[in-house]
Amino acid sequence: MYQQLILEHAKARSGSDLTPAEAAAMPDQAGVGQCHQLNPVCGDEITLRLELEAAGMQPTVKGVHWHGEGCAISMASASILSELSEGASPAELEEMIGHFRELMRSRGRMEPDEEILGDAAALAGVAKYPARVKCAMLAWVAAEDALRQAVSTSR
Known part of the structure; x- marks a missing residue:
């Protein structure tokens, strides 16, 4: 489950540059959204800002x-989501999120589409462990x- 790629991203976290003060303040800018998610079962949490x-x-x-703070999976x-998202259109990101959600709900019966998910395909094994799916999904839901x-503030 903990493949090398997952461990590397857990240590060297791409996009993990939002300060606690920034995370506490909701942005008031066009084209910016922010969401805080918490997994009450394990305590993992993340505040994610998308521009x-x-x-x-x-x-x-x-x-x-x-x-955020949490386990290596979350x-x-x-980190992987942060890298994959950059440069994507809103529609492409929605497709990516939808495919990742479907993969996580598959309980390991679905093969990841690496063309859509890129490095996130490495998380496919998590789907076999229902207690860990929320960890993997936390950032994607945010x-x-x-x-x-x-999108709603950019119009």
Whole structure:
């Protein structure tokens, strides 16, 4: 379950540059959304901020920044999501989140689509452990809500 990629992302966390003070303040900017998620079962938590930028006709994800504490799975998942999201359109990110959710709900019966999920495919084994699925999903649920907010304020 703890593949090398997961361990590397858990240690060197991409996007984990949101300070606790920034995480406590809700952004009041167009094209920015923020969400806090907590797993009450294990205590993992994350505050994730997603920023869109106008790029021609279609906005793209400028960055995903987060602050969190938790197990290697939740922190690696947030790190991988942060890397994968950059440059994606809102529709592409929604597809990625939907595919990741479906994978996590499959209880290990579904093969990950690496073209859609990239490095997040390394988390596929987590789906076999229902108690750990929430850990892997924490950042993705936060990103889904933050994306919704960012899109609604960018119009």
